[in-house]
Amino acid sequence: MNGLLETVAHTLAPGLLYPTGGAILFALGLYGLIRRHHLVLRILALNIMGSGVFMVLLGVAARGEGPPDPVAQALTLTGIVVAVSATAFALALVVHLTRLTGHAVMLPGPPDDDAPVEDISREEHHADGGPADRASSEDRPA
Amino acid sequence: MIANTLTVLLVLAGLVFFAAGTAGLLRFPDVYSRLHALTKADNVGLGLVVLGLMFQASGPADILKLLLIWVLVLAAGTTAAHMVAQRTWTHGEFESDR
Amino acid sequence: MNGLLVLFDLVLLAGIVGVAWRCLASTDLFRAVVLFITFGLLLALAWVRLEAPDIALAEAAIGAGITGALLLVTLERLRSIMAERRSGRPHSPPPDPTGPHALLRALHDPLPEHRTFLPALTFALVVGGLLVTALWHQPQSVGLEPVVDAHMDVSGVDHPITAVLLNFRAYDTFLELAIVLIALLGAWSLGRHDLIPARPAPGPILPGTLRLLVPVAVVTGVYVLWAGSHAPGGAFQAGAILGAAGILLVLARPRQLPMAPGGPLRLGISAGVALFLLVGLYGLAAGHGFLGYAEAWAYPLIILIEVAATLSIALTLVALFVAGRPAGDDA
Numbered sequence: 001m002n003g004l005l006e007t008v009a010h011t012l013a014p015g016l017l018y019p020t021g022g023a024i025l026f027a028l029g030l031y032g033l034i035r036r037h038h039l040v041l042r043i044l045a046l047n048i049m050g051s052g053v054f055m056v057l058l059g060v061a062a063r064g065e066g067p068p069d070p071v072a073q074a075l076t077l078t079g080i081v082v083a084v085s086a087t088a089f090a091l092a093l094v095v096h097l098t099r100l101t102g103h104a105v106m107l108p109g110p111p112d113d114d115a116p117v118e119d120i121s122r123e124e125h126h127a128d129g130g131p132a133d134r135a136s137s138e139d140r141p142a
Numbered sequence: 143m144i145a146n147t148l149t150v151l152l153v154l155a156g157l158v159f160f161a162a163g164t165a166g167l168l169r170f171p172d173v174y175s176r177l178h179a180l181t182k183a184d185n186v187g188l189g190l191v192v193l194g195l196m197f198q199a200s201g202p203a204d205i206l207k208l209l210l211i212w213v214l215v216l217a218a219g220t221t222a223a224h225m226v227a228q229r230t231w232t233h234g235e236f237e238s239d240r
Numbered sequence: 241m242n243g244l245l246v247l248f249d250l251v252l253l254a255g256i257v258g259v260a261w262r263c264l265a266s267t268d269l270f271r272a273v274v275l276f277i278t279f280g281l282l283l284a285l286a287w288v289r290l291e292a293p294d295i296a297l298a299e300a301a302i303g304a305g306i307t308g309a310l311l312l313v314t315l316e317r318l319r320s321i322m323a324e325r326r327s328g329r330p331h332s333p334p335p336d337p338t339g340p341h342a343l344l345r346a347l348h349d350p351l352p353e354h355r356t357f358l359p360a361l362t363f364a365l366v367v368g369g370l371l372v373t374a375l376w377h378q379p380q381s382v383g384l385e386p387v388v389d390a391h392m393d394v395s396g397v398d399h400p401i402t403a404v405l406l407n408f409r410a411y412d413t414f415l416e417l418a419i420v421l422i423a424l425l426g427a428w429s430l431g432r433h434d435l436i437p438a439r440p441a442p443g444p445i446l447p448g449t450l451r452l453l454v455p456v457a458v459v460t461g462v463y464v465l466w467a468g469s470h471a472p473g474g475a476f477q478a479g480a481i482l483g484a485a486g487i488l489l490v491l492a493r494p495r496q497l498p499m500a501p502g503g504p505l506r507l508g509i510s511a512g513v514a515l516f517l518l519v520g521l522y523g524l525a526a527g528h529g530f531l532g533y534a535e536a537w538a539y540p541l542i543i544l545i546e547v548a549a550t551l552s553i554a555l556t557l558v559a560l561f562v563a564g565r566p567a568g569d570d571a
Contacts, residue, residue, distance in 0.1 A: 214456065217452055221446060
């Protein structure tokens, strides 16, 4: 009984168990990303996929004897911060889309050309929202 | 050895409170009684867990950090419960798909 | 003992996958977001189990805390936009005449139709199966841990992850800070910020708690930053803690946001990237390569960069929560 337990424990070591769980999370997020239409839910699905990747990385990093691989951990830390930035930007886009079209749903099929566009004129738009935008808005007289 | 026994006993006692609080959260009918179950049980439960872990601390700094965690959770839990209750009082029960 | 730990792992993983599943299967967005926050907290537990306390700190603070706050405020924004569209402007065309009526609700997503069920399931199963197969047959390797360990004495810090983040692979961290900055610029390019659609909480409880919490959060943030050189912690966790304090302050007075002065705000937000770049260029000029440090200067430079990065991350997270350019600086 004890020997069997040890064998099972060896097979289910964290270095194998958690990467498997990460792969399951990734697949689950992928499924949700395809199936759900609301953009906030899709962002959640993407985040869950990302968490699956983090779990694979950290699980593989914790394999074997000795302390875990710090490079994989540092990479994951970087990934978490990038994920929150991307999520925040995506959510800002969703809010903007909702303000323009009235819904935050991405329907299957070709994009809807009849969406009302009258609101766009109200907003300031900069085609290249990058550093140039920042510089120009600083230079603008108040 | 005594310290380890005390830790196990206190953490187990804390877990009983957590289990009771969670059961209350799941089973109680309205927001107020759920909050009541959650905050009371979790505060005492966390207090017991923290008290148990203090016997494993390596020095006074660790003990103070554990104590700080408990105080912060008390403060944050109180505020969150108050705000949830207040919102329920003014806006009715949570019903998010409006 | 080992068997008990395996049991814990299995229960934890089942909980994580189950919560993720309930989150994605929820028709109600508020429920989905709350479940997602729970998911982040459970992940933090898993990271502790995988001997990654740094990641657990970051996950609890950023993955669960800040992301949760961002998601919740987004839901409130969507709700207020929909309410405004429905009540205030009766002449505007209906948002989406072809879609089913339920789709027009801001915080509700009906269950998907059955037509996509089989393709999506097959695709996810194939991808997941391939991933699992690849991971189970991956050859055992020691990774980069021995390499990092061998070079710790020249890194200037005592904590391997901080050494990797700010010395060995500083390039990644530099680009990461740039991504954080670009995300904020992207959000700002969408327009000026509007009011946060949160009702100010009446009563003395929230301000009183803030008076207690914010100083503690500042001390904790600085402590975590300082601890990062020899123990789990560092710029990102500290930035997240300070950012959370900032978000709390914003939430406490949603109707009267302090007018953020444009210049200092922009300076603070770009300080991390700018200082990192300067140090990198200095390293290039001094012959250590881009983002390389002289050994004797490694510790002070790392601390300097970390302080600037913490400031930038904290300010950026609050700015992303507020969303939109500060109102004061463009006429």
